[in-house]
Amino acid sequence: MSTDTADKLEELSAEALAFINDPALRMEGAPFLHRVRAVAPVLRTDAGVWLVTRHADALAILKDGERWSRRAFTEQHAGTIDPQVLEYHLSGRPTMSDGAAHRRLRNLAAPAFTPAAVKRWRTTMEEIATNLLDELEPKGAMDATRELGYPFSQQLASFLLGVPYADHVLWESWQDRMLPLLVGIESEEGVRQATEATYEFAEYVAALASTLREHPTDGLFSLMVNAEEDGSRLSEVELVGFAHEILGASFDSTANTVETVMWMLLRHPDQLAKLREDPSLWPAAIEEVLRYVSIGTMLLPRMAASDVELGGVTIPKGEVAIVYVDGPNRDPEVFEDPDRFDICRESKQHLSFGFGTHFCLGAGLARMGLGILLPMVFDRLPNIRLVDEKPPWNLSQTHFRFLERLDVVW
Numbered sequence: 373m374s375t376d377t378a379d380k381l382e383e384l385s386a387e388a389l390a391f392i393n394d395p396a397l398r399m400e401g402a403p404f405l406h407r408v409r410a411v412a413p414v415l416r417t418d419a420g421v422w423l424v425t426r427h428a429d430a431l432a433i434l435k436d437g438e439r440w441s442r443r444a445f446t447e448q449h450a451g452t453i454d455p456q457v458l459e460y461h462l463s464g465r466p467t468m469s470d471g472a473a474h475r476r477l478r479n480l481a482a483p484a485f486t487p488a489a490v491k492r493w494r495t496t497m498e499e500i501a502t503n504l505l506d507e508l509e510p511k512g513a514m515d516a517t518r519e520l521g522y523p524f525s526q527q528l529a530s531f532l533l534g535v536p537y538a539d540h541v542l543w544e545s546w547q548d549r550m551l552p553l554l555v556g557i558e559s560e561e562g563v564r565q566a567t568e569a570t571y572e573f574a575e576y577v578a579a580l581a582s583t584l585r586e587h588p589t590d591g592l593f594s595l596m597v598n599a600e601e602d603g604s605r606l607s608e609v610e611l612v613g614f615a616h617e618i619l620g621a622s623f624d625s626t627a628n629t630v631e632t633v634m635w636m637l638l639r640h641p642d643q644l645a646k647l648r649e650d651p652s653l654w655p656a657a658i659e660e661v662l663r664y665v666s667i668g669t670m671l672l673p674r675m676a677a678s679d680v681e682l683g684g685v686t687i688p689k690g691e692v693a694i695v696y697v698d699g700p701n702r703d704p705e706v707f708e709d710p711d712r713f714d715i716c717r718e719s720k721q722h723l724s725f726g727f728g729t730h731f732c733l734g735a736g737l738a739r740m741g742l743g744i745l746l747p748m749v750f751d752r753l754p755n756i757r758l759v760d761e762k763p764p765w766n767l768s769q770t771h772f773r774f775l776e777r778l779d780v781v782w
Contacts, residue, residue, distance in 0.1 A: 386418075445672075460613060464477065513780065534591040659719040670697060671723065
């Protein structure tokens with residue numbers, strides 16, 4: 373290795389550590405990740421965390437659940453000393469499990485997420501979207517984050533859980549207090565809050581599960597409560613984790629993808645014009661936004677269960693690899709001219725929903741919801757336009773990319 377290359381690696385490693393710790397730097401992460409990919413596609417930081425920037429290397433991790441562990445990472449980095457609290461967050465969550473435990477959860481959940489099963493909720497989604505726009509259309513203006521994205525996802529999540537809409541105030545509060553457990557909590561007060569919220573949420577879920585066993589519905593959580601394969605069912609602890617999974621996927625992610633798609637299309641009137649001329653492009657347009665500016669800035673970190681060769685380097689057992697999706701989603705080996713936003717491109721190789729056994733179970737559900745609401749918005753509000761071309765980002769989340777607000781008028 374030349375002195376110049378060594379110096380550049382040292383400089384990039386220091387920058388990478390800042391990148392990992394600063395949400396503001398990750399809002400537009402592609403330029404930095406392009407620089408890393410050009411010098412060291414798999415780059416180690418001084419914290420023992422490796423940045424993975426190539427699509428092929430990201431796939432290698434996602435395909436290998438034996439040598440790359442989700443659960444081991446969370447067990448080591450979760451900010452709690454209460455084993456029961458940790459178990460509530462690891463059991464029942466496909467995104468947090470590995471190996472046989474992961475396969476069992478996926479097998480139990482899979483029947484509820486087939487294309488045919490997901491279609492049963494289309495009418496409900498259409499009703500939610502129609503009612504929201506009936507209220508909003510006469511106003512002539514809105515913050516799409518607070519008045520459209522969140523109400524749509526709150527009502528959808530409430531339906532999928534089988535709980536009253538008013539309960540969203542409760543589970544949003546629990547979500548906010550529990551989330552830091554998965555990325556590490558520094559303060560004693562944070563640990564106390566997260567622990568308290570976890571037990572409150574668990575009590576809520578236990579009561580809900582009891583009701584749904586006696587009175588099943590066609591909602592998603594009811595299907596999970598009553599799911600069975602070869603005599604195996606989800607335990608009370610696992611149901612808490614799965615309920616948390618449903619909220620994470622159907623609430624925050626859906627809400628913020630709605631306004632992100634709107635923002636991107638309104639910033640690119642040439643692309644919006646193509647959609648207006650040919651509405652059949654809507655699925656491709658949504659995929660391109662997911663590729664270009666994914667809501668999740670990173671795939672959940674994995675810990676090496678043994679020494680692993682990746683991208684020409686060896687990652688030692690116990691060290692962690694992180695895939696920031698702006699790396700693989702903007703990899704020029706996979707996407708031609710990757711920094712160009714183009715709704716006509718083939719974007720489905722993006723990794724915003726993960727891949728393989730850890731591919732997002734709710735991807736079909738999310739795609740259907742977005743594909744119902746967003747065309748309806750632009751059809752019913754043909755003169756919609758941005759108030760601010762550069763709305764503020766919400767920097768409070770460690771691995772999500774959320775707009776603080778999106779003001780539009782029509």
